Amino acid sequence: MGHRVKTMKKPALEIEQLSFAYGKKKALDHVNLTIQPAECCVLLGPNGAGKSTLFALITRLYDCREGRIALCGFDIKQESLKALAKLGVVFQQTTLDPDLTVLQNLHYHAALHGMSRKQADQRIQQELERFEMYHRRKEKVRQLNGGHKRRVEIARALLHKPQLLLLDEPTVGLDMPSRQGIVEHVHALVKDEKIAVLWATHLVDEIYPDDKLVILHQGKIKADGVVSEVLQKTGTETIREAFSRLTEGMAT
Amino acid sequence: MRILHYWRALSGIVSREVWRFLYQRERFIAALVRPLVWLFVFAAGFRAALGIAITPPYETYILYEVYITPGLLGMIQLFNGMQSSLSMVYDREMGSMRILMVAPLPRGFLLMAKLVAGTFVSILQAYVFLGIAWLYGIQPPLAGLLWVFPALVLSGMMLGALGLLLSSFIKQLENFAGVMNFVIFPMFFMSTALYPLWKIKESSEWLYWIAQYNPFSQAVELIRFALYGQLNQYALIYTGAAFVIFMLLAILGYNPSKGMMMRKGRG
Structure with missing residues (x-):
C-alpha cells in the first residue's frame, strides 16, 4: 500500500497474502509485509500472535502453502538457496555449540556459507570486533554469559x-544493560551497513522512533508504519497505548 | 565455485563433529568400553560353550573372539549412528539443527554431510577398537585392515541413515530411549554379529529368517569378509540398497513440505 516506495533495489523482504494453519487453528491470516533495505522493522505481538510461525516460514522450517515470501526478489520456494544466502538469523533459543570455542562456532557457520579460511578469519575478526567480543574468541561458549552469547550469535548471523537479519526475541532472558546494548548494536547496524532487520519482540521499549512498527495479533497485521504514523492512526500517545488498543481485551 | 562451497561446507560439518567428539571424552571412552567388554568378558566366557566350525571367510577353526570382532565393529557403528541421530534430536531442540537447515545448500546435501561426519567419527572408534583387539591377539591380515575401511564407510552410512530416518520421526528424547531399546538391541541380537546364520537356523527357523534379512547382519558380513580381504557381493548390494532407502526416507522426513516437521507442530 503506502509503503511501496519506488526504490532501485528490491525489497529485502516481501511477504504477500501469507496464511498458515496448524490443523484447524489459524496461525497467520493473509499477512502482507514489506521491508526495504536499511529499514528496521519491529514486529510486536503478544505471545502466540504468530511471530514464531512467521519466522519458521521465512527460514523454511515450514513450507508456505498459501501466499508468497521473497528475499531480495528471490522466491524462497523457487530459488531457496539464493534467498537463504541473503538471510542471517538469530533464533530465540541459543544455537551455539557450548562445548566449542567462539571461533570454532563461527568457522562452522562460515564453512556452511562457503567462505574460504582467509575470508572467514577476516570476517570473523570484523564482526567480533564490532560487538567487542574479539578478545574472547578462544573461550568456550559455555563460559560466556547470556548477553555475550547473543552478541556472538548476531556476529555469526552477519558473517556472510x-x-x-531476522531476530526472534533476541533479548529474552537478558538483563537490562545487555538488552540495551543489543538494541543499540542492531540499530547501528541498520544505519552503518544498510542492512534490513526484522526484529520480533513483545517489549515496547526496544523500539526506536524511526523504526517501522508492525503489530501482529491473532495472526493478523493490525498496524504497519513508522512509529509516529501508527500513533497517529490509533490516536494514541505511546506505543504501549497503541499496542493495547489494537490488541484490546487480550492478555499480553 | 559451487563445488568449492559444497566442499567447504562438508569439511566444516565434519570438523565440527570431530571437535565435539574429542571434547566429549566420556563419550569416546564409553564408545570403546562397550565393545571391549563384549570382547573380553562375553566372548571369553562363550569361547568354551561355542565352537565355530570352518566357515567363510575363515580358513581355519577360529576362536569365538575372532568371530565376534566384526560384529562388534558393527555394534560400534550401530550405537554411533543412533547416537548421532540422538544428537540431532537434541540439536533440533537446541536449535542448532535449524542453523544447519538455513544454510544456503540443498537439504539432502546437508543431511548427507551430517551422515558423513557421523560415519567418520565411528570409523575413528572402529580403528581404535581394532588396535586394542590386535594387542589382544585378534590379528586379521594387514590388507584386511585396509579393505575394511570402505566397508565401514558403507555400513556406517547405512546405520547413520537409519538413525537419521528415526530422528525425523521422533519428537522427544524420551521416545528416543524407547527406540534405542526397540531398534538397537533387536538389530544386534537378531543378526549374525554373535552367531553365524547356520547356527541360528539349528535353533530357530524364524530367527534365522529375521537375521538373514536384517540389514545389520549384512553390514556385519560385509565388514567380516572385508576384514579378510574378501568381498561379499550380496552383503554389499544389500547394505547399499538399505542405505539408499533409509536415506531417501530421511530426506523426505526433513523436507519442509512433505515432512514430519509439520506434524510435530510448533517446536
Whole structure:
C-alpha cells in the first residue's frame, strides 16, 4: 500500500497474502509485509500472535502453502538457496555449540556459507570486533554469559553479509544493560551497513522512533508504519497505548 | 565455485563433529568400553560353550573372539549412528539443527554431510577398537585392515541413515530411549554379529529368517569378509540398497513440505 516506495533495489523482504494453519487453528491470516533495505522493522505481538510461525516460514522450517515470501526478489520456494544466502538469523533459543570455542562456532557457520579460511578469519575478526567480543574468541561458549552469547550469535548471523537479519526475541532472558546494548548494536547496524532487520519482540521499549512498527495479533497485521504514523492512526500517545488498543481485551 | 562451497561446507560439518567428539571424552571412552567388554568378558566366557566350525571367510577353526570382532565393529557403528541421530534430536531442540537447515545448500546435501561426519567419527572408534583387539591377539591380515575401511564407510552410512530416518520421526528424547531399546538391541541380537546364520537356523527357523534379512547382519558380513580381504557381493548390494532407502526416507522426513516437521507442530 503506502509503503511501496519506488526504490532501485528490491525489497529485502516481501511477504504477500501469507496464511498458515496448524490443523484447524489459524496461525497467520493473509499477512502482507514489506521491508526495504536499511529499514528496521519491529514486529510486536503478544505471545502466540504468530511471530514464531512467521519466522519458521521465512527460514523454511515450514513450507508456505498459501501466499508468497521473497528475499531480495528471490522466491524462497523457487530459488531457496539464493534467498537463504541473503538471510542471517538469530533464533530465540541459543544455537551455539557450548562445548566449542567462539571461533570454532563461527568457522562452522562460515564453512556452511562457503567462505574460504582467509575470508572467514577476516570476517570473523570484523564482526567480533564490532560487538567487542574479539578478545574472547578462544573461550568456550559455555563460559560466556547470556548477553555475550547473543552478541556472538548476531556476529555469526552477519558473517556472510546478509541483506536481511531476522531476530526472534533476541533479548529474552537478558538483563537490562545487555538488552540495551543489543538494541543499540542492531540499530547501528541498520544505519552503518544498510542492512534490513526484522526484529520480533513483545517489549515496547526496544523500539526506536524511526523504526517501522508492525503489530501482529491473532495472526493478523493490525498496524504497519513508522512509529509516529501508527500513533497517529490509533490516536494514541505511546506505543504501549497503541499496542493495547489494537490488541484490546487480550492478555499480553 | 559451487563445488568449492559444497566442499567447504562438508569439511566444516565434519570438523565440527570431530571437535565435539574429542571434547566429549566420556563419550569416546564409553564408545570403546562397550565393545571391549563384549570382547573380553562375553566372548571369553562363550569361547568354551561355542565352537565355530570352518566357515567363510575363515580358513581355519577360529576362536569365538575372532568371530565376534566384526560384529562388534558393527555394534560400534550401530550405537554411533543412533547416537548421532540422538544428537540431532537434541540439536533440533537446541536449535542448532535449524542453523544447519538455513544454510544456503540443498537439504539432502546437508543431511548427507551430517551422515558423513557421523560415519567418520565411528570409523575413528572402529580403528581404535581394532588396535586394542590386535594387542589382544585378534590379528586379521594387514590388507584386511585396509579393505575394511570402505566397508565401514558403507555400513556406517547405512546405520547413520537409519538413525537419521528415526530422528525425523521422533519428537522427544524420551521416545528416543524407547527406540534405542526397540531398534538397537533387536538389530544386534537378531543378526549374525554373535552367531553365524547356520547356527541360528539349528535353533530357530524364524530367527534365522529375521537375521538373514536384517540389514545389520549384512553390514556385519560385509565388514567380516572385508576384514579378510574378501568381498561379499550380496552383503554389499544389500547394505547399499538399505542405505539408499533409509536415506531417501530421511530426506523426505526433513523436507519442509512433505515432512514430519509439520506434524510435530510448533517446536
